[in-house]
Amino acid sequence: MSPADAAGPADVVVALDVGGTGMKCALVRPDGTTVHTERHPTDAGRGPDAVVETILDVAEGLAGKARADGRDPVALGIAVPGVVDEATGVAVWSANVGFRDVPLRDLAAQRLGLPTVLGHDVRVGGLAEARLGAGRGTGHVLFVAIGTGIAAAHVVDGAAAGGAHGAAGEIGHVLVRPGGPRCGCGRDGCLEAVASASAIARRYAEATGAGPTGTAGDGGPTGTPASAADVADRAAAGEPAAARVWAEAVEALADGLATGQALYDVETVVVGGGLAQAGPRLFDPLRAALHERMTFHRRPRLVAAALGDEAGCLGAALLALDAR
Amino acid sequence: MSPADAAGPADVVVALDVGGTGMKCALVRPDGTTVHTERHPTDAGRGPDAVVETILDVAEGLAGKARADGRDPVALGIAVPGVVDEATGVAVWSANVGFRDVPLRDLAAQRLGLPTVLGHDVRVGGLAEARLGAGRGTGHVLFVAIGTGIAAAHVVDGAAAGGAHGAAGEIGHVLVRPGGPRCGCGRDGCLEAVASASAIARRYAEATGAGPTGTAGDGGPTGTPASAADVADRAAAGEPAAARVWAEAVEALADGLATGQALYDVETVVVGGGLAQAGPRLFDPLRAALHERMTFHRRPRLVAAALGDEAGCLGAALLALDAR
Known part of the structure; x- marks a missing residue:
């Protein structure tokens, strides 16, 4: 050896x-x-x-x-x-x-x-x-993983910030909607409670009367609860409830990412996790909504993760x- | 030489x-x-x-x-x-x-x-x-200066993060009140538009009918527009409009600092700038409101800046x- x-x-x-x-x-x-x-x-x-x-x-x-x-x-x-x-x-x-x-x-x-x-x-x-994937070649990267929850990693010159207690990057718990939906953390209106994949599925089930578990039927073709990907599909097909839930998630994500940019000032925001699979249905409106919010800030590139799971x-x- | x-x-x-x-x-x-x-x-x-x-x-x-x-x-x-x-x-x-x-x-x-x-x-x-003042001895410090505007510096192991373009730490432009007061940056509901010293003075003037410049009289003893320090004094004396404006500023600051803690995870938050002169009238309610918002986060120490101007x-x- x-x-x-x-x-x-x-x-x-x-x-x-x-x-x-x-x-x-x-x-x-x-x-x-x-x-x-x-x-x-x-x-x-x-x-x-x-x-x-x-x-x-x-x-x-x-x-x-x-x-x-x-x-x-x-x-x-x-x-x-x-x-x-x-x-x-x-x-x-x-x-x-x-x-x-x-x-x-x-x-x-x-x-x-x-x-x-x-x-x-x-x-x-x-x-x-940041080093091998979608952020390659840029010194300041914010990686945001959107799945069951939402969390981020701030990577500067190839090193990810851990914070004082290993809890840095909790962008899912940034307040975006005061008085909004209750988050798993116990507060109301966290980004994760509006825009995580599971929040999108839950909010769509609630909006369509299917209830949080989808047991009352969700109006979808399969009879199983609609996933966030299903909501994206139905929003694209023009279904009003899906379009509303999806748009609210995109707006909340843009608010959360704008806050991240105000605090971190990165060159590239890389979005990964299950929700990134929605592709242009997520990235096109999210990019527009994010750039709309950039006033004094420098606009970061917004790109999809490249390395998958x-x-x-x-x-x-x-x-x-x-x-x- | x-x-x-x-x-x-x-x-x-x-x-x-x-x-x-x-x-x-x-x-x-x-x-x-x-x-x-x-x-x-x-x-x-x-x-x-x-x-x-x-x-x-x-x-x-x-x-x-x-x-x-x-x-x-x-x-x-x-x-x-x-x-x-x-x-x-x-x-x-x-x-x-x-x-x-x-x-x-x-x-x-x-x-x-x-x-x-x-x-x-x-x-x-x-x-x-962080190195010589109120954050001395701690590795992860967030310094927040509250005056005409609100800005922050994230200092880790004695070095302040500048970001990719020298614009990191803009905590004054974190969204805390969607649809809230218009900020100087052009967006609505930024922390700075609710809780900077100048926003507090302006909001109090508006609440008391003095108008943004105080020219219509503000009910104060001097006839000049009330400053944020005056608002803190009047709030402490039980004046309802002052108490409301001050409490709204403190709540917004707690939301902004909670967002900062979620993203940075520091040990110590040092608040400086003109507003920190309000002393316990600021720090007592702000510390309580901040700790109330700490769910999964580790609670940072919240202290007043030690080095003044x-x-x-x-x-x-x-x-x-x-x-x-």
């Missing part, structure tokens, strides 16, 4: 992106190319201890696979959701994986005997988009490569 | 904080102590060329004064308001001084023959508060000391 601080031609890093349902895993070379990928179920219902055991087993298996292929695993990067203290390598809190103060970095470093870095899923996703895993690899 | 990169016992830096009405100037030692101060009028009405000439003359005079006192001026720091491109040393734009793309750093470096740094007034003020000049000195 070559020493970890030498960049041998056979060097790879082991990268894991741990989500609520699955883990995306890869072996990545120092030039950023992926030489092997794996996916595993997280099975979060088994509890955090079992999930940690699976993470360590999968990481060990990847390192073994690398060696079996004649490569040298030189470092390990792990991305997890929730609140992550990157400085101490602790997964502080996560709703969907169940972590509570898990010293995951040290556990993994001990098991694999490799330099290990722990990162936050959205922040490492932003890192990857690989961003987190690639970002974990970048952290590991930086730590070699 | 000792070389600029040696820290001789007689070394000082020359620091200027250029405002719309006056310039605060100082000679500062490497340990941060001020050995000499001067104030000069800016006289912005003479136009930007004349102001630049005065800045250069004053800086040269300060360097000469240092030498006459047996000290070695080793660097120059200049803080200016508006949009400042710190990387290129250009004063891009300023409403109250009239700068338009003035290469002030290079002009001053040429005239004085000293390493020169140009900074943004609020950002260098934040730098000084010296912060900008001290921050300019810190920039110069860093650049030696």
